[in-house]
Amino acid sequence: MTFNLQHTDKGSAARAALLTTDHGQIETPIFMPVGTLGTVKGVHLHELKDDIKAQIILGNTYHLYLRPGLEIIERAGGLHKFNGFDRPMLTDSGGFQVFSLTGIRKLSNEGCEFRSHIDGSKHFFTPEKVMDIERAIGADIMMAFDECPPGTADFAYARKSLDLTHRWMKRCWKRFHETDPKYGYHQSLFPIVQGCVYPDLRRESAKFMADFGAEGYAIGGLAVGEPAEVMYEMIEVVNDILPKDRPRYLMGVGTPINILEAIERGVDMFDCVMPTRNGRNAMLFTAEGILNMRNAKWADDFSPVDPMGHCLADTQYSRAYLHHLFKAKELLAMQIASIHNLAFYLWLVKEARTHILADDFSEWKVEMVEKLSRRL
Template sequence: MFEFDIDKSDEKSQARAGRLHTGRGVINTPIFMPVGTAATVKGVHMAELEETIAAEIILANTYHLYIRPGIPLIEKAKGVHRFGGWEKPMLTDSGGYQVYSLGQSRKIFEKGVEFRSHIDGSKHIFTPESVMDIQRSIGADIIMAFDECTPYPCDWKYANTSMHRTHRWLERCIKRFNETEEKYGVVQTLAPIVQGSVYTDLRKISAEYIAGTDQPINAIGGLSVGEPKEDMYAMTDVVTSILPKEKPRYLMGVGTPENLLENIALGIDMFDCVLPTRNARHGLIYTHEGIINIKNAKWMEDFSAIDEESTADTSRFHSKAFLRHLFLSKELLGPQIATIQNLSFYLQLVRNARKHILLGDFAEWKNQAIRQYSQRL
């Protein structure tokens, strides 16, 4: 069963520490979900993901799994968990954002979205109904409604039209979801998505509509797409003031360590973002001292640990000088160590946020943590 318990709420903010119960295990919130787009987090073995990074839930993507390896193969494997060897909870993004990012190679209609594969150019159509069917076959514990992610910037008229289309698509998603059953014996939960760009009136309308559908979990989309962080926080604040407090709130595609902490303070429980893994592959490392560009010459003779406070053995035992050497030598181990470090840091960050919510000093800790973790070394 899917249930959400709030263990404690912060007295000086909207932050809360909770537990999300799913058929594949309990998730402690606030939580960050590593992005495993194609059923794998790039460069990280599932054992490292579970034991070293201590991920409690990961995200995979409907669009990418649909394109490759294809839904028939995943069905033959009895779902994405058995296919990829991940036994804990998983969430699938509906593919709405990926289709949006295809730009000129997709067309949006009331029926759905027509797009061309980024791999071979073949033509496909996603509808609310087909996306529900695909996610049933993938078998994730939490599946997302099909929505249109509005670009930034966009004018009010387009944002309004897009938001109402997303609401109509949601009605069809809910209908199809209720008409079908999970395929692999574990309960699936559908999450609707609030849209409305950076317009307060539209965000209020969308949040009220989404809350009215009475789903067990609610998501906020269309942010972290290029808007100033102040707009992100303002829109999140508007939406969390409306969405029911007793249900988990998932802010999609966010973000930096600062973004996570500020949005936790606004009442967000769940996050995902490619930032820690993508930046790791380019040599940008998040540590408990601050942010490092490991390719810089200043680290050439720095034999101190990558991050003394990391839960990752590789970050405590290997030096900054060694990691820089791996990147300059284009050794595959370099991005792998960096990815493990960044994801470990993000998971430690949300665990520390939870700890300080329970201790009652989250607001004070947050402000200090943002200053420390955002500084460039």
């Protein structure tokens, strides 16, 4: 994997780069649609590639391990062959999902025992096992196994959690280098910087992870309950330390405004379920503000869903029609909204890249944040 830093905005830390994997090239900043179960929920493959123009998507290690299971994925030839997406993919480690299973998981230095949310069966994840699972899934970018503490964790818990994440990272790194890719193409391992909302812990973790000399780095444990301004502060703390010649991935973030603020602070890669989850609940993001398609005001509005036409569906369907579909609880409503929101997120980061290259990102961002804050 290579990372070619092309330009840094003159007024901020925002960067434009080219990230190249064996499955293709990614222009950053980039948003990665979340395909938890090997599919981006409610979206066809041709829509993902042609309408949304996704350059990279995610798969979830925890969910894919449980269903359909590694045997099926390996027999298919890896996740790329299984789901037909021939562009880059990333897998998270499942750590966030496992540690979200409050009451049905037990944490130890060795790993984490948990029960499946599907059938209650017992499983045990160690750093070594997670590396083996991610090798079997076959994503271009693999994430280290970590613990993700809540944003409200006290210092003592955050300290203990960080020590565990660092010990596990050493084991992930060792196992990763003891094993080879299964499907004939290169895989990269990204360490995850943790440390909750405590600057000293974040600095310590960033330095610890940077010393591995990895091909990229992730920032985890943010947007999990802490105020947005604290999240932005932690990003600045971490990015002051992480290598400038490697991609930086902010995990699970977030709103369009969150993304622009993080780009301004030097983040390159993003993922979040918000575009599809909110879309399924009738919320549409646009360059002029946010629309709730269940509101009666759209019932006789025959203008396009989004006049800017971020994807084909925006110009094919009117707001009145989409309002009708949501009120009638038609499945098509959720599909149209999901496609639109994902296309908008991809448009937003592409537009950010254009302004970074033009050296006017900061001015453009101020205007966009004001627009994105509106409720239409």
